[in-house]
Amino acid sequence: MDKKLPTIEIIEKYCKGCHICVEFCPTKVLEMQGFVASVKNLEACIKCMQCELRCPDFAIKVTA
Amino acid sequence: MAFDYEKYIRPGKLPHIWCPGCGHGIIMKGLIRAIDSLGLEKNNTAIVSGIGCASRLPGYLDFCTLHTAHGRAAAFATGVKMAKPEMNVIVVGGDGDGTAIGGNHFIHACRRNIDMTYIIMNNNIYGMTGGQFSPCTPTGAKASTTPYGNPDPAFDVAKLAIGAGATFVARGTAYHATQIDKLIAEAVQHKGFSVVEILDDCPTTYGRRNKFKSVIEMMNRLKDIAVPVKAAEKMTPEQLQGKILTGVLYKEEKPEYTTEYAKVIERAKGGK
Numbered sequence: 001m002d003k004k005l006p007t008i009e010i011i012e013k014y015c016k017g018c019h020i021c022v023e024f025c026p027t028k029v030l031e032m033q034g035f036v037a038s039v040k041n042l043e044a045c046i047k048c049m050q051c052e053l054r055c056p057d058f059a060i061k062v063t064a
Numbered sequence: 065m066a067f068d069y070e071k072y073i074r075p076g077k078l079p080h081i082w083c084p085g086c087g088h089g090i091i092m093k094g095l096i097r098a099i100d101s102l103g104l105e106k107n108n109t110a111i112v113s114g115i116g117c118a119s120r121l122p123g124y125l126d127f128c129t130l131h132t133a134h135g136r137a138a139a140f141a142t143g144v145k146m147a148k149p150e151m152n153v154i155v156v157g158g159d160g161d162g163t164a165i166g167g168n169h170f171i172h173a174c175r176r177n178i179d180m181t182y183i184i185m186n187n188n189i190y191g192m193t194g195g196q197f198s199p200c201t202p203t204g205a206k207a208s209t210t211p212y213g214n215p216d217p218a219f220d221v222a223k224l225a226i227g228a229g230a231t232f233v234a235r236g237t238a239y240h241a242t243q244i245d246k247l248i249a250e251a252v253q254h255k256g257f258s259v260v261e262i263l264d265d266c267p268t269t270y271g272r273r274n275k276f277k278s279v280i281e282m283m284n285r286l287k288d289i290a291v292p293v294k295a296a297e298k299m300t301p302e303q304l305q306g307k308i309l310t311g312v313l314y315k316e317e318k319p320e321y322t323t324e325y326a327k328v329i330e331r332a333k334g335g336k
Contacts, residue, residue, distance in 0.1 A: 009066075014078055018085035018267075023280045052066060053241040056089025058078055061066035 006047050006064040012036045014059035021051035021060055072096045072106075077124045082117060085279030087238030087264040091185055092121055094236075094244025094262075095156070099127075101249050109152045112141040114166055117192045117266075118158035118185040135166025138173040141180055149322040152252060153180035159200035160190040163219050167199070174228035174257050178321035181251045181258045182230075184221055187266035195269030206273040225259040226314045232258035233314040238265060239286040240310065250312065256320050263290070263308065 008029070017035040030051060031040040037060070047064040070078075073096075082088045099109065109127045113119035115134035122129035128151075132140040141155045162170050162184045173182065189207055190196040197207035199219045206213060225233045232254040234247040244262060251258035265271065265282035276282045293311040296304060 016079070016084035018279050020085060020279060020283065024283070050241075053093070054090055054239075056082065056086055056093075057080070057084075058069055058073075058089065058093070063066045 003043075005042055006045055006062055008039050008042065008045065008051070009061040009063070010037055010039065011059045011061070014057045016057050016059075018056065020054050020056065024054055025051055067093075067097065067100075069093060069096050072099065072126055073124055074126045080124055081120060083266075083268045085265065085267045085282070086117070086191075087187070087262075087283075088118055088121065088185055090238045090241050091118075091183070091244060091262050091264065092124065094241060095121075095154070095183065095248055096125070097245035098248035098252065101245065102252060104152050104252070108150070109154065110141070110144050110148075112137045112144065112153065112155045114157050114161040115192075116158040116161045116190070118156060118187075118264075119161055121156045135161050135164070136169060137161065138166060138169040138182065142173060142176070142178055145178055145180055145322060146325065149179075149326070154252065155180060155182045157182075157184060158191070158198075159184060159186040159188065159219075159221065160193075160196075160198035163199045163221060163224065171224070171228040174225050174230040174259070176321045177229060177231055177256045177318050179255055179257070181248065181254075181260065182225075183248065183251075184259065184261045185264045186221060186261055187264040187270060188218075189266050189270040191266045191269050195273065201270075205270070208269070208273070221261040222259070222309075222313050225261075229257075229318075230259045230314075231256035231316050231318050232312070233261075234259070234312045235261045235263070235308070235310050237263040237286040237290050237310060239283050240290060243310070247312070254315070256318060 015036040022030045027044040029045045052060045052062045111122040112130040113122045114137040137155045145153045195208040197210045197214050201214050204213045222233050236243045236247045251260045267279045289308050290310045291307045
């Protein structure tokens with residue numbers, strides 16, 4: 001597979017577990033692991049950056 | 065490429081104090097992106113606030129910032145702009161701070177048309193002080209001081225600003241994150257008093273009392289009630305029932321206050 005995957009960095013110290021990124025990801029890349037978000041399915045990421053834009057806690061960084 | 069927000073945030077200030085799911089963080093990011101897109105200098109930009117959850121925002125930002133008395137942000141900001149007319153002045157605050165306690169300052173800043181941007185984060189409640197109802201709490205909604213439902217009709221902040229004389233009025237929501245920075249950037253560029261109302265969610269003091277099961281439900285409400293101005297032109301009044309218009313709602317050019325005041329100074333010195 002030659003598709004270049006983005007990197008999704010989740011800063012666990014900042015994440016407050018509000019679920020916004022998990023619910024509004026159009027391709028369901030993220031999931032909750034306990035109280036913090038984590039990456040479940042990176043291959044599905046379409047780099048729309050909605051998780052980064054909507055994260056109120058500055059906890060997600062998507063590098064495409 | 066991930067946006068480098070930390071460039072504009074004071075070191076060691078994150079994580080912020082806002083509750084999980086509070087939209088203030090989303091709006092702060094929008095403000096940072098807007099400032100970045102305009103290339104405003106840190107030393108030439110003043111961010112002023114009053115008291116409240118939303119008014120904690122300037123504390124995180126690495127600009128010239130002022131955290132002032134409750135509701136008095138517009139008054140302090142007017143002082144900054146009069147002393148340094150070349151400075152970009154941005155006021156941030158909540159609905160209680162801006163339209164109740166600071167309502168008088170707000171309408172008179174609108175009337176003067178002084179060149180600054182007022183961002184009102186409207187979460188329909190006084191969050192920090194314990195969930196008292198504000199002038200933006202919808203009729204029938206519950207707050208700690210209206211446990212049987214709020215009998216008062218709510219302010220339409222945009223109409224209030226237009227009526228009071230603001231020359232640029234826009235509205236966005238915390239859900240529509242990509243629109244926030246564009247609205248703020250356009251407002252900052254406008255010469256005159258510009259108001260950007262951003263509808264927000266307060267899951268802790270408003271959501272819990274008003275039967276919102278989660279942050280997601282509150283965000284979906286924002287998504288459902290928002291109608292862009294252009295789309296609304298093709299809709300009937302019945303379809304627009306319960307909806308709120310978003311986008312740039314009003315724009316006009318009028319003489320700006322600091323420019324007019326400079327002319328007064330010239331006249332007082334004996335010029336024409």
